[in-house]
Amino acid sequence: MNSKMRTVVNEHMDAIIEKWIELMKEEKGERFFHFMPQHLVEKTSREFTALMTSNINEGESALNDERLDDFTEKVIRFGWSIKFVNKAIDNFASVVFEMLEDQEVITEQNLRIFMGVFTGWINPLRESIIEAYAVKWEQTDTLQKVALQELSASLIPVVDKVSIMPLVGTIDTERAKLIMENLLEGVVQQRAEVVLLDITGVPVVDTMVAHHIIQAADAVRLVGAKCMLVGIRPEIAQTIVALGINLSDFTTTSTLRRGMQEALSLTNREIVEVE
Amino acid sequence: MDNRSSVEIFTEWDIVAARQLGRNEAKNSGFGTVDQARITTAISELARNIYLYAGKGKIEIDRLSTDGMKGMTIIASDEGPGIPDLRKVMEDGFSTSGGLGAGMPGVKRLMDDFKVESEVGKGTIITATKWLR
Amino acid sequence: MNVRIPILKLDEVLIVSIQWELDDQTAIQFQEDLLNKMHETTARGVVIDLTSIDFIDSFIAKVLGDVISMSSLMGAKVVITGIQPAVAITLIELGIRLENVMTALDLENGLTKLRRELEA
Structure with a gap:
């Protein structure tokens, strides 16, 4: 089951990314996907999907902290809100799910089993990403406070x-x-x-x-x-x-x-x- | 514990000894000049209270280091008459000795943490901490 | 044991520089000495320099405040000079404002300020 899913997802990666970007552009008040240079959007999207597929491609423990840190730091700098990050994960999940249905990896018969596999894939990722985001955000917050203290009040x-x-x-x-x-x-x-x-x-x-x-x-x-x-x-x-x-x-x-x-x-x- | 040092308060000279100890400890702990002055002044106030109200007592100074936080705690203890109305002595301007009444609330403002335990007839223990920023 | 704080006279002004930490006895002795000297010399102004003092508690602050009130009763003006930033901050946090006290950055400024006050 897993290996089949992995093969199909990897094969259709480009289509997934394209569709995902389309969906993200529809988000209300979205600026990143509209105003950033195309190559940057492309690159960030690939990093995101690579992150999202890391635990099915490289095994459970492959979600390494360094990659997670890099990504969250980046999107915070781009001004992604935590809500937006969450939405990105949602959209990714639904794009992949639809694609798997189209490719008939998911069928009426195996739907129940597949739901388990699917949530077992997405949910831990969501938790890790949100946590990494929160940690990074706290760091940014502290840094800003220090910066404010330093620049304030000179005679x-x-x-x-x-x-x-x-x-x-x-x-x-x-x-x-x-x-x-x-x-x-x-x-x-x-x-x-x-x-x-x-x-x-x-x-x-x-x-x-x-x-x-x-x-x-x-x-x-x-x-x-x-x-x-x-x-x-x-x-x-x-x-x-x-x-x-x-x-x-x-x-x-x-x-x-x-x-x-x-x-x-x-x-x-x-x-x-x-x- | 060798992070603790103390001075017994009997005479007016012991007030000077206590604050000199406090100033040195504060300097060695890495406090800046303003915090050194705050700590020295707080010790002076607490030591004088012991001398004036209890007659004798003790000023102890602990150097702290917990969870990456460093600081200094002053413990002023005596077996004097105790404080009947704790809330009142913490009011600005309250004094029974004809001083400036800056004592207790002033000390509280100078330090970061401040605690008074007192029992009438048994004595008073005041614990005040300053953290290294 | 008893060290006395020297009080110097320059024309109509008494100059006091406190060079070391004040204990209670010295502070009270100083108060007495200063008032006596004022009486003997009919000085009209006093400058007290605190540059070397690194802390003032409520007792010393009270002695200083009293000296200022007593001096003004005897017709003399007092300027306090050289209060260190750390000392100023602790005084304020203690709740001691030393209102109605003339202050100056250092002895020189203090003397200028005092002379101007005395001429006025």
């Missing part, structure tokens, strides 16, 4: 005595600690007398975020500099007031430009045009 010395820290993205407790450390080390190192915390890139300022910002500003005051909050968008001003957060001890401005002027005047300087 930039703009002019003598004035430095700027642009904050981008959501601020959680972990990041807030990092921001505070970078901010203070930077202030002391750069001998900044005024620092501008720019929150233009912070999507939401809730009580927690405001609390972290207030703490950071307090700490800046302790090391001997002044902290100003700039880049307060109208909706942020609205939420701050609505939440009853008191920022009255702060100098705040709506734009970085006005903050900069303020910072210069605090350090007894101004920008003049050269005639």
Whole structure:
């Protein structure tokens, strides 16, 4: 049974792949099969089918981790969702099943036995692929978090005595600690007398975020500099007031430009045009 | 276990000894300057609480290494009067000694994990852990 | 055993640089010495430099806060300079804000700031 199935599947591989691609293209919101270069689609599809047939071609244990890893890493990069991967497996299974029926490998008589063989083939594969996908996804997720932490929160010395820290993205407790450390080390190192915390890139300022910002500003005051909050968008001003957060001890401005002027005047300087 | 070191707290000088031990242990464990300051300060607060409220007790410091996580645990124990109202001492601004009242909630904020066990008339054990990031 | 923190006088300003870890006795002794010196010399300003201090607990923070309040009662302004980032972070996390305290990055900035305050 198995050997016959294997022979027929291998013989008709090209037709299977073609049909499978057709089916995948019909998926709603599908981008990969429509917009990627043809040779890339072809290659990825062959890798996928090779993966799917590895355990009938090379025996049960042939589904090696390396191949699985390579494939999942690739499709994650291509932006395949886990749902899409699942659908790809479904489609592959139904294409193969239809083909086996057409070739009369599957008949009315052996249907019951064959179902067992067939699910014994596809299901373990599905499990392994989904698991590999989840593991890879977690890794990607952790990497992104680290990357975000690394790129976030550097203090930039703009002019003598004035430095700027642009904050981008959501601020959680972990990041807030990092921001505070970078901010203070930077202030002391750069001998900044005024620092501008720019929150233009912070999507939401809730009580927690405001609390972290207030703490950071307090700490800046302790090391001997002044902290100003700039880049307060109208909706942020609205939420701050609505939440009853008191920022009255702060100098705040709506734009970085006005903050900069303020910072210069605090350090007894101004920008003049050269005639 | 040689990952543990300790200082008995009897006098004000022992507070200094405890935090010096803590600072060295923190430095040797690979903590950065900010975490060193956090740990030293936490030990100072805990040791002073022992000195002020229990009269005598002990600060123990364990170096931890579990599941790839490294860290440091401070165990402050005494056989003093105990804490009658645990919830109250964890409120910001609460103090019975006329200090700044930053003690317990402050220590909790400085460390990652924090646990108080106390029985009136028997004593108090405070366990606080900082993990190496 | 008792080490005293030296207090220097420069014109109208007293300068204190704390060079080693403060124990409770030294801290209290310092508070007393500083107030006496202020009284003797009629200094109008004090700069306390903490550059070499790598931690401050609530007790020392309280002593410092008290010194500042007492000095202002005696008509003198205090600037604290050189608080290390790690110290600032632990103070904030402890919940000690040291409000109404003038601060500066270092001794030099502190003296400038103080002179400006005294002239005003």
